[in-house]
Amino acid sequence: MGVTVPTLLRLEAGDPTVSVGILASALWLLQRDAELGQLAAPEQDGGAIELDVREAIELGKSRAQASAEARLRRLQEGR
Structure with a gap:
């Protein structure tokens, strides 16, 4: 070679x-x-797919947290 x-x-x-x-x-x-x-071929890149899944999970968690905090603020403002 x-x-x-x-x-x-x-x-x-x-x-x-x-x-x-x-x-x-x-x-x-x-x-x-x-x-x-x-x-x-993207479908052959297991590492990139795994990274995308991890990033999507983290994004979902942060969005859920932000949504919960917004609901809590609205409830506290309504008192």
Whole structure:
């Protein structure tokens, strides 16, 4: 492949700092280069999906908190 052993180890470990060119070369050598198109497919990015879900949950919690606080203020103002 023409890369150093540390680079190969990083590639095998899934290190995101390994260049796409090196990844493409490795996939080509393994005859799996047809899968390159899936690398950028959003539905394949489990980490991003998980992050989106966590952010949505936190947003829901903060909105629920703000709504509860607004209701409480309205009740206190009505007294």
